[in-house]
Amino acid sequence: MKLFSSSSEFTEELGRRLGAALASTAPFSVVGLCGPLGCGKTCFTRGIAAALGVAPEQVTSPSFVYLVEYPEAHPLLVHADLYRLAGLSENARVEAFESIGLYAALDSQALSVVEWWDAFTGDTPRSLVRVEFAVEKLNDRWITLSFSGPDCAAASAAFESASA
Amino acid sequence: MLLLAVESSCDDTSAAVLDGRRLKSNVVTSQDSLHADYGGVVPELAARRHLESIDAVIASALDRAGVELCEIEAIAVTRGPGLVGSLLVGMAAAQGLGLRLGVPVTGVHHLEGHVLSPLMDSEIQLPLLAMVVSGGHTAVYLLRDIGDYAELASTRDDSAGEAFDKGAKMLGLGYPGGKIVDEMAARGDSRAFRFPRAVVKADPWAFSFSGLKTALWNQLGELHGASRPSDSLPLADICASFQEAIVDVLVDRIMSLALRLEIPRLAVAGGVSANSRLRERMKEACDGAGFELAFPSMPLCTDNAGMIGYAAQRRLELGLPGQPLAAVSRLPLGPVLRP
Numbered sequence: 001m002k003l004f005s006s007s008s009e010f011t012e013e014l015g016r017r018l019g020a021a022l023a024s025t026a027p028f029s030v031v032g033l034c035g036p037l038g039c040g041k042t043c044f045t046r047g048i049a050a051a052l053g054v055a056p057e058q059v060t061s062p063s064f065v066y067l068v069e070y071p072e073a074h075p076l077l078v079h080a081d082l083y084r085l086a087g088l089s090e091n092a093r094v095e096a097f098e099s100i101g102l103y104a105a106l107d108s109q110a111l112s113v114v115e116w117w118d119a120f121t122g123d124t125p126r127s128l129v130r131v132e133f134a135v136e137k138l139n140d141r142w143i144t145l146s147f148s149g150p151d152c153a154a155a156s157a158a159f160e161s162a163s164a
Numbered sequence: 165m166l167l168l169a170v171e172s173s174c175d176d177t178s179a180a181v182l183d184g185r186r187l188k189s190n191v192v193t194s195q196d197s198l199h200a201d202y203g204g205v206v207p208e209l210a211a212r213r214h215l216e217s218i219d220a221v222i223a224s225a226l227d228r229a230g231v232e233l234c235e236i237e238a239i240a241v242t243r244g245p246g247l248v249g250s251l252l253v254g255m256a257a258a259q260g261l262g263l264r265l266g267v268p269v270t271g272v273h274h275l276e277g278h279v280l281s282p283l284m285d286s287e288i289q290l291p292l293l294a295m296v297v298s299g300g301h302t303a304v305y306l307l308r309d310i311g312d313y314a315e316l317a318s319t320r321d322d323s324a325g326e327a328f329d330k331g332a333k334m335l336g337l338g339y340p341g342g343k344i345v346d347e348m349a350a351r352g353d354s355r356a357f358r359f360p361r362a363v364v365k366a367d368p369w370a371f372s373f374s375g376l377k378t379a380l381w382n383q384l385g386e387l388h389g390a391s392r393p394s395d396s397l398p399l400a401d402i403c404a405s406f407q408e409a410i411v412d413v414l415v416d417r418i419m420s421l422a423l424r425l426e427i428p429r430l431a432v433a434g435g436v437s438a439n440s441r442l443r444e445r446m447k448e449a450c451d452g453a454g455f456e457l458a459f460p461s462m463p464l465c466t467d468n469a470g471m472i473g474y475a476a477q478r479r480l481e482l483g484l485p486g487q488p489l490a491a492v493s494r495l496p497l498g499p500v501l502r503p
Contacts, residue, residue: 008374037330038377042321057367058494061322061374063330064299065174066247069493099213101249138382 001145001160011040012056014143014163015047018129021158023052026075027109028151030125032117035133040141041115044131045079048113052077062115066100069110076110086119093121127151165480168236168261169473170222172214172254173246173274174300179222180469181229181236185477187284188229190463190470193217214253222257225469236265240476242469243271244492245300251491259489270476270486275497277471279305279313282431282458284474292456293427295418297442298434298466299325302371304418305497306425311484313498316421320364321374324410324436331406334380335399345403346439352404357383359409361416369421369502371413380406407441415445419453424503428455438465 005011022028031048033041046059052073062068062081070077085096097103097120105112106125114120117130127149134142147156171178180190193213226233241258244251255271262269278301279294293316295304302325303318322330325342332341337348359379362372380402387397414432422430432446437459450457464471479486 036381037334038374038381042374057320057370060319061326063326064323065245067493069248099249100247135381137385139378 001156003143003145003163005040005141005143006139008040008043008139011043011141011143012047012050015044016051017047017162018044018131018145018159019048019051021155021162022048022111022129023075024158025151025154026111028111028129028155029127029149030106031111031113031129031131032120033113033115033131033133034118036135039133039135040143041133044133044143045113045115048111049073049077049079052111067102067105073111076108078105078108078110078112080105080112080114082114082116082119086116090121093119097122125149127155129155165237165477166231166235167238167240167473167477168222168225169240169272169469169476170218170254170258171242171274171277171467171469171472172218172250173242173244174250174467176467177214177217177221177254178467178469179218179225180473181225181231182470182473182477185284185474187470187474188231189225190468191221191225191228192463192466192468193221214250218253218257222261233261234265236261236267238267238476238480239265239269240272240473240486241269241489242274242277242472243487243489244274244495246274246491246493248491248493255489255491269489270480271489272472272476273487273495273497274467274472275301275303275305276313276475278433279307279431279497280310280475280478281433281460281464281471283478284464284471285461286458288429288431288456288458290429291427292429292431293418293422293425294431294433295414296434297324297414297432297436299323299329301434302373304369304421306427306501310478310482314501315496315498316425316501316503317369317371317417319371319373320367321372322377324371324373324414325434327373327376327410328407328436328439330377331380334377334384335397335402337399342436342439345407346441348400348403349407349441350404352398352400352402354404354408356398356401357405359383359406361409361413367502369417371417373410373413376406376409407439411439411442411445414442415449418446419449421503422455423453428453430455431458433460433465435466438462
């Protein structure tokens with residue numbers, strides 16, 4: 001599914017719709033966000049978090065802290081960022097993801113939103129929404145969502161009806 | 165009283181020994197040189213490395229202080245905010261030593277360490293406004309007294325440290341980005357390019373740095389579009405202009421808050437407080453306004469156990485309770501107050 005956003009506000013709104021769709025079809029394990037610096041990954045996550053009951057101003061970039069938990073979210077939200085680990089070798093990444101608690105989060109009941117998902121290495125999550133951001137120009141972005149896994153039909157239908 | 169402090173909230177493992185308020189040793193495993201070997205942004209990794217180095221770091225802190233382990237009378241350890249797995253390594257080490265020595269172990273808020281760090285080398289008095297600027301945090305706090313804090317402003321998206329690092333990454337500069345941008349900027353013209361000074365409509369005191377990435381990206385696109393080869397980019401001018409945009413916002417917010425609250429004492433802490441332009445601009449602004457200003461010494465800017473021990477010591481002197489010994493990912497330093 002390919003969507004167009006010309007503002008950070010609308011990117012956040014799309015995240016909110018996805019968050020609402022995933023909350024209604026829980027358990028859904030992982031949202032993987034891909035795209036260059038400044039494309040809207042954290043902004044989109046803020047929308048997801050808002051849909052799960054987190055105050056949007058609480059959501060900041062976890063690039064330096066790697067992984068934060070939002071226990072006030074329903075379901076529990078984990079926001080991870082692989083930015084500073086993307087340059088590591090595959091073996092080092094496995095070690096790093098283990099240390100920051102990423103694998104534990106992916107195996108838990110929490111909804112995990114992971115920025116710089118292309119740097120991920122490990123078992124493919126049972127259910128995954130891959131969100132790819134492409135910068136068109138200035139504030140214009142193409143946002144492509146791909147749903148996979150056994151729960152994907154319900155989640156993608158819920159998202160589509162929210163976006164209709 | 166001899167106090168051992170341990171900090172492991174993110175990348176660095178650190179231990180320190182204090183005698184009262186006086187720092188006797190402060191050991192930090194920092195591996196910026198290793199990052200450079202990878203040619204990119206590669207942190208020393210969280211929990212596992214902490215586990216490998218924590219015993220040696222504590223032993224080294226005791227050794228450099230000339231103190232035997234059995235002389236330690238209290239232990240302080242960071243309990244959050246931070247990466248839970250990393251925090252647990254420090255907390256387990258602290259609690260294990262506490263049991264063995266039969267001494268109290270107290271939990272410390274990581275940001276209390278940062279906001280009090282400027283007091284370690286200066287005579288500045290409370291109440292004051294303290295701004296923490298680092299990779300993980302960007303916020304301004306009102307410090308009414310030790311243990312009595314309120315959050316006046318914080319970032320809505322990226323931290324100031326992250327803005328420096330990601331800007332440097334876009335420009336193809338190395339790591340750590342903040343230091344390189346600072347050095348390049350010294351040779352550039354800060355008025356050469358225009359970068360946004362963002363204001364969040366719903367919260368005018370808040371910081372927002374994420375738009376800077378887009379602005380820099382668009383600026384680079386324009387320069388490349390003018391068919392300039394990337395090696396001829398005016399890097400010094402871009403760095404100076406980009407840095408000025410960040411520094412302008414930081415200086416503006418804390419000065420405006422100080423005037424609004426009529427508190428003429430300011431402190432700036434955290435990794436970005438080492439930035440030379442921020443120090444220069446803060447000094448100019450405070451000299452002009454007749455405000456007092458304090459910065460931590462350079463080794464106390466980035467994460468370190470010395471500031472954690474100092475914060476614990478200041479609380480102990482007043483008989484204030486420590487933080488509970490439970491690791492937490494997010495933890496406010498005080499209630500939100502918007503003047």
